[in-house]
Amino acid sequence: MTFPDPVAIPAGLRLTDWIRPGDSVVWGQAAAEPEALTSALVAQRHAVGPVTATIGLSLTATTDPAHADRLRFRSYCASGTNRRLAQAGALEILPVPYSTLSRILAPVDVLMLHLPPPRPDGLHNLGLVNEWLAPLIDSARVVLAEVNDRMPDVPGDIAVRPERLAAVVRSARPLRSLDSAPPSDIDRRIAAHVCGLIEDGSVLQIGLGQLPDAILGGLRDRRDLGVHSGLISDGIAALTEAGVITNARKTRDRGVTVTGWLLGGERLWRFAHRNPGLRLCPTSYTHDPAVLSGHDRLVAINSAIEVDLTGQINAEVADGAYIGAVGGAAEFLRGAHGSRGGLPIVALASTVRRTGASRIVARLSGPVSTPRSEAGIIVTEHGIADLRGCTLAERRRRMIDIADPAQRAALDAAPPLP
Missing domain, CATH: 3.40.1080.10 (Glutaconate Coenzyme A-transferase)
Structure with a gap:
């Protein structure tokens, strides 16, 4: 960097x-x-x-x-x-x-x-x-x-x-922006699975990076999407300007994109300036599961460093180094669980790009950032594992099915978690 x-x-x-x-x-x-x-x-x-x-x-x-x-x-x-x-x-x-x-x-x-x-x-x-x-x-x-x-x-x-x-x-200085590389082929494959789940009129929570950019880019044929998110980026501005995001069907804050902060570039700054269709709110509102569950069709899209076969999520530590955060994922996932028609999604590549190591694991190598009780739908480039209402044994089978094919035998041979 x-x-x-x-x-x-x-x-x-x-x-x-x-x-x-x-x-x-x-x-x-x-x-x-x-x-x-x-x-x-x-x-x-x-x-x-x-x-x-x-x-x-x-x-x-x-x-x-x-x-x-x-x-x-x-x-x-x-x-x-x-x-x-x-x-x-x-x-x-x-x-x-x-x-x-x-x-x-x-x-x-x-x-x-x-x-x-x-x-x-x-x-x-x-x-x-x-x-x-x-x-x-x-x-x-x-x-x-x-x-x-x-x-x-x-x-x-x-x-x-x-x-x-x-x-x-x-x-009168320029504002800092966060550079993002173009989505990879794997990002686009994951995004295609995620986008296939999102209906017209859904309310989005989504983060930053190549994969969120790919997901937002795959939603241009949707209608009347809404936004209630911890942050928004240039991709949200682009979908709003394209008429995809209207917030017209939101059951809360109708007509308004709600967020806690903005991170992007000049396009986002121009979009946000004195925009009556945008409102900044405190985390006590943006991340409140009771507020979130009050939205119909809330689609919470978060990522992870690794996910184990029971749905436990590590979003903080990789190779022994702290690189992420607890963040607000658990709160948004909980809100999406309670939303009528909601989708609590965690999307990630099945392997680490640099080493090829599996990110679907038998046991986490770091902390449990989000417990398996909050797990919902896990998505990789190999498919979708809907863990909602599943037993531990059923979760294990579904998670192995979306792991990298070269890793599945080793995962299947690993002793199950209690």
Whole structure:
């Protein structure tokens, strides 16, 4: 992964005016990171003193392990440039359900926001995120902001009063984007199986990456899809602009795409800016199984590092290294189980591309991120295993059938899990 260059520090900015030794500092993830402020924190960390920085998915140079001499980094994930911290042993993982993050973090000492310019009423929308940041605004001792002229003004249910901001740094810099390689042939084969399950009028929850891109690309012939997701990407914007996503049949939030944050590129930023058909909401809403199950035909599409023959899912550790997250998969899968006509889907390639090792396994090599009680439909390029209502023996047979053919004999010979 390319390690990005840091943003220039505004002249005269002294974070010691607001940050004290021992403080907890939180900022937004991905393009919502206020880099004018975080770059200053990195540069001034010895003057500021030791602080605990809680971060999400990072795309910036803030997460250089060299900065861990004074910054204690915590995160729910090891994604993006967080991987570098994790490899150096400088990242502390919070292995918690995504919806609980704001409750776990509150109260915080210093909250750093990356905001768009104020609305005509003088208030700021939150830009690209709401999720676990917005509930922390009231609990923070100090709120600092980078106000970026290029930040999209995305509608949400929380606005920031200018008097709540102890200091504001102005900028007009481009936003960070996450590069995604084109889907592979295996991605397209998996996507074809997944897309075959999705009916017109379904409500989608889906993540980022090559496989989600392939799935979204395979839905262009559907009608009146809706979205209620933890995050959205360029693919959601493309399907909306194509008239595929209308949210017209949603049983909740009809006519509106609901999400917690956005990660994509210029197409997504243009789509999101002042779009009345889009609303940013906190994780207490986006990930609430009761809210999710209130949707008809909720299709929750998540992925995994490996799945065992009983349906237990590891989404965190590969080859002994922490690379993923607990995230919100279990909450979305639970919501889809409770949805009328819902589909709790976990989609993954049957083997590791680099080594050929099976990702359908007799026993997990990492933690159980999602228990088998939440397992639903597992999809690989070799087919679909619907585990709902199945006994352990029935699950075992169905899982072996979607494993790589070269791995099936070994899986069949492995002793069954109790």
